Amino acid sequence: MLRRTAGWFDTRLGTSAFVQKALTKVFPDHWSFMIGEIALYSFVVLLLTGTFLTFFFDASTSHSVYRGAYEPLNGVEVSDAYRSVLELSFDVRAGLVMRQIHHWAALVFIGSIVAHLCRVFFTGAFRRPREINWIIGVLLLILAIFNGFSGYSLPDDLLSGTGLRIAHSIALSVPLVGTWMAFLLFGGEFPADEIIGRLFVVHIMIVPALIIGLLTVHLAVVWRQKHTQFREPGRTEGNVVGSRLWPSYTAKSIGLFFAVSAVLSVMGGLVQINPVWLYGPFEPQQVTSPAQPDWYLGWVEGALRLVPPFDVRLFGYEIPNPFFPAVLLPGVTFTLLLAWPFLEQRFARDKEAHHLLDRPRDHPVRTALGATTLTFYTVMFVAASNDLIAKWLGASIFGITLIFRILILLLPPLVGWGTYRLMKALAASGAGHLSEMPLAALTNRGADGHGAHVDGGKGHGAAGPPGDGHAGNRLGAPAEEARTPGG
Amino acid sequence: MKLRCARSGWAVKVLTALGAIALGGCAYTSNLTNPHPSQEPVADTPERGRVLYLRDCAWCHAAEGSGTGRGPDLISDTNGAAFTDFMLSTGRMPINDPSEPTRFSSPSYNPSEIEDLVAYVASLGGDGPPIPVVDTQAGDLALGLELYQENCAACHSTTGVGGALAAGPDPFDRSLIAPALTQSTPVQIAEAMQVGPGTMPVFGRDTFSDTEVDSIVRYLGHLQRPDDRGGLPLGHVGPVTEGAIGWLVGVGGALLIVRLIGTRVGEE
Structure with missing residues (x-):
């Protein structure tokens, strides 16, 4: 039956040759190459749970009376958006667990994108010819963050309303066009009635469609260019060594889908997230504290809290203070991120195509720069919780903020320098793994002197421990595919 | 012991702050x-x-x-x-x-x-208010929620867990905290509204009627034992603890799984 159906399609479309080729396609084996798939499968979970939520969510700021199981708001007039989220949480069967899985999946989705980005960065997988996919990946990250925020803003509770007010102020802070832009986006004076409906269309249609489109291209480009691999005996710039798509990689990938779904479902079922009924409905004259965004905007929130109060006047126009941390900083961040492959090509004078990956130690300058950058954003991220930290430590919020202002200047270069030294020492020691490196290698000042100079990872392969750790138990020889130019 | 040097500079303030945290x-x-x-x-x-x-x-x-x-x-x-x-x-x-x-x-x-x-x-002769009489049953839960959100949540947070305050003349004053209301009794809440302890403003009889006070206290009673659906409450502080769990359990758990199924048998 299956054979007959396949034959029917093959005689009309000639599919069997393609399927044959596809099923034998080889993917290199390394656990870190599957991080991107965590994001992919979190996104699938987001689509499934999100579709369920759209059946019940009512994206309107018109008011109606909530009548349901949540006692303090029973009989109270609230916005339709807030009412429908209350109903989802208390009165719709499985509504709350779907909401919670959806929200956890969003946090994990963006988290795994960042983890995937770090893997690609620190192994140099963005180098020619993969600059295109790096750019697509960064665009996907931006879209994911934007969709996260638009979803966070939909329930029209007091916390998300406080977030929207901050977003409105950020729009206002853009020089010259800020006021017009804020009115255009929100459809009037804050809190405009239009915004929830607009964000809903953006959240469930426009951005998800863009993500699906870019994701398809992202995967197609990986397919076309073939995956990178780490240097190991038998692996060259001209081949790909690993498992075939069918059956081994398919089994792993489907297994991962079930595992990611399981983790997200367990979290959605057991851990409360965004209890909007406790936050209460949004009223423009009210505000709540502490008020933080979801983690992926924590760095912008932290920057807003850390930038000292100053005003700048340029050509007779005032540039409002929030412009610097909340518009300029993200703008510079994503521009640099998008441009990184080209910047590195220029400054490292390396325009060659690379299909074999670097280990972080093989390129200590890149690794150190990456660590510096991550530290910078992590300090801002933690500073977004300055009020909670002050409360938990019983300290003054001003003191805590001052400490973060000092840390953000001090810590990134310090971590960068430490990372550079560590990577140099690791490369010079010849240890296979950081945990195997003798401590003495760290204090050996000769590491970055003339003696043991390591460049670009060209010396690797011989440096590994005898047998390279793979001698014994390998189950069958890994499959191999030739890397022919363009195909 | 308090350092009171007129021009001690920021270094002393940093040390004071660090000391404050340690203390x-x-x-x-x-x-x-x-x-x-x-x-x-x-x-x-x-x-x-x-x-x-x-x-x-x-x-x-x-x-x-x-x-x-x-x-x-x-x-x-x-x-x-x-x-x-x-x-x-x-x-x-x-x-x-x-x-x-x-x-x-x-x-x-x-x-x-x-x-x-x-x-x-x-x-001794203080002419402040007497200990108030509170009747939570006379309060209205919905009214309490509205009044609490409008007058109290900005400092004590919508969930009543409290928060740090940014106002005050001395930036290193450690007492600037809106305390959690999770353990306060109805009478204590009503008293605080009447007298405004510390930096808290007075919400006296000319601000709230007895019914309104009863309603706020009743809603706070609800917040102390809320309808906590959805599982582990994570301290009711919002996205900060949620983000931590999202990374540790969510991303961390997924990475662990990937590490397990993405490694061939026999490899490290």
């Missing part, structure tokens, strides 16, 4: 906040309020409650029964050292001792 941590772990219960009990006579006052309070507030350099007077402004009862029943008073911030803790006196002390301090 905060120590005080938290070593349970030094409650120095008085070891004092010998005083016999239950009509004189007990005065005896306790002179033994424990007069050091700073003076024998007639007129105050000293170490402590404020107890006979002006909102001082009176409600204020005294609030400070004693929430364990904020007495303190060992006048520079200590007053913090919520278990009370140093038993309820009848507090009653005697309150009566004695009231007799």
Whole structure:
């Protein structure tokens, strides 16, 4: 039956040759190459749970009376958006667990994108010819963050309303066009009635469609260019060594889908997230504290809290203070991120195509720069919780903020320098793994002197421990595919 | 001990802040906040309020409650029964050292001792409000929610877990905290509204009617034991703890799984 159906399609479309080729396609084996798939499968979970939520969510700021199981708001007039989220949480069967899985999946989705980005960065997988996919990946990250925020803003509770007010102020802070832009986006004076409906269309249609489109291209480009691999005996710039798509990689990938779904479902079922009924409905004259965004905007929130109060006047126009941390900083961040492959090509004078990956130690300058950058954003991220930290430590919020202002200047270069030294020492020691490196290698000042100079990872392969750790138990020889130019 | 150098520079302030954090941590772990219960009990006579006052309070507030350099007077402004009862029943008073911030803790006196002390301090002449009578059943939950969100949530948070305050003349003042209301009794909440302890404004009789006070207190009672659906509540502080769990359990768990299924048998 299956054979007959396949034959029917093959005689009309000639599919069997393609399927044959596809099923034998080889993917290199390394656990870190599957991080991107965590994001992919979190996104699938987001689509499934999100579709369920759209059946019940009512994206309107018109008011109606909530009548349901949540006692303090029973009989109270609230916005339709807030009412429908209350109903989802208390009165719709499985509504709350779907909401919670959806929200956890969003946090994990963006988290795994960042983890995937770090893997690609620190192994140099963005180098020619993969600059295109790096750019697509960064665009996907931006879209994911934007969709996260638009979803966070939909329930029209007091916390998300406080977030929207901050977003409105950020729009206002853009020089010259800020006021017009804020009115255009929100459809009037804050809190405009239009915004929830607009964000809903953006959240469930426009951005998800863009993500699906870019994701398809992202995967197609990986397919076309073939995956990178780490240097190991038998692996060259001209081949790909690993498992075939069918059956081994398919089994792993489907297994991962079930595992990611399981983790997200367990979290959605057991851990409360965004209890909007406790936050209460949004009223423009009210505000709540502490008020933080979801983690992926924590760095912008932290920057807003850390930038000292100053005003700048340029050509007779005032540039409002929030412009610097909340518009300029993200703008510079994503521009640099998008441009990184080209910047590195220029400054490292390396325009060659690379299909074999670097280990972080093989390129200590890149690794150190990456660590510096991550530290910078992590300090801002933690500073977004300055009020909670002050409360938990019983300290003054001003003191805590001052400490973060000092840390953000001090810590990134310090971590960068430490990372550079560590990577140099690791490369010079010849240890296979950081945990195997003798401590003495760290204090050996000769590491970055003339003696043991390591460049670009060209010396690797011989440096590994005898047998390279793979001698014994390998189950069958890994499959191999030739890397022919363009195909 | 307080550093009071006129031009000590930012370095001293950093050190002070670091010290403040360390001290905060120590005080938290070593349970030094409650120095008085070891004092010998005083016999239950009509004189007990005065005896306790002179033994424990007069050091700073003076024998007639007129105050000293170490402590404020107890006979002006909102001082009176409600204020005294609030400070004693929430364990904020007495303190060992006048520079200590007053913090919520278990009370140093038993309820009848507090009653005697309150009566004695009231007799000194403060004309602040008396201890309010609260009837939570007379309150309306929905009205309480609305009034709480509008008047209280900006400092004490929508969920009543409290928060840090940014206002105040001294940036290194450690007492600038809107405390959690998770353990406050109905009477204590009503008292705080009447007298406005610390930096809190007064929400007196001209602001809220009795029904409104009852409603706010009733809603806070609800927040103390909320309809906590959805599982583990994560402290009701919002996205900060959620983000931590999202990374540790969510991303961390997924990475662990990937590590397990993405590695061939026999590889490290």
